[in-house]
Amino acid sequence: MEQQKDWYQVLEIAESATEQEIKGAYRRLAKKYHPDTHVRDRSNIDKFNDINQAYQILGNAEKKQEYDKKRTQNAEDNRNSTKREGNDSSKTDFDFQNMNKKFEEFFGFHPETKDITREDKMKLKKNPLDTTDMFERFMGIKR
Numbered sequence: 001m002e003q004q005k006d007w008y009q010v011l012e013i014a015e016s017a018t019e020q021e022i023k024g025a026y027r028r029l030a031k032k033y034h035p036d037t038h039v040r041d042r043s044n045i046d047k048f049n050d051i052n053q054a055y056q057i058l059g060n061a062e063k064k065q066e067y068d069k070k071r072t073q074n075a076e077d078n079r080n081s082t083k084r085e086g087n088d089s090s091k092t093d094f095d096f097q098n099m100n101k102k103f104e105e106f107f108g109f110h111p112e113t114k115d116i117t118r119e120d121k122m123k124l125k126k127n128p129l130d131t132t133d134m135f136e137r138f139m140g141i142k143r
Contacts, residue, residue, distance in 0.1 A: 004074075007054035007067065015068075019059075026055040 008015055011025045029051045031037075038044035057063045100112065136142070 005050065005054075006071075007057050010050050010054040011058060013058075017058075019061075022055070022058050026051060026059065030055075 008017075011017075011022065011029065013021055013025045017025070030048065033044045033048040033051060035045050035048055057067050
């Protein structure tokens, strides 16, 4: 399904804009992007066409009401689909009461005392970037 443009953004106005604000925004932008002022710039012509289309919808009370109704329905559908996707088992429960313990498990030291856990002390004795064992196995060298 093709994503529909947000005509309020095209005219650079708020959803609560009055008829006069819509008309003023249209005139300002139409003058700025009019093809006669930018003959060779194709992007300005496309922008001008979008501005005209936005004004045709938002400048007409009936079309604006229908557009707003569809827009709120689409937003509601998006929220509902996001809720359905969020109800997966991907949701994790985090225990804030034991946050220090979780921090210590993940980073290897206690955040308040800066004490390193026993397992991490064992790891620190050996250089984690030492590739000697791997090199010797690859080359077939035995000590």
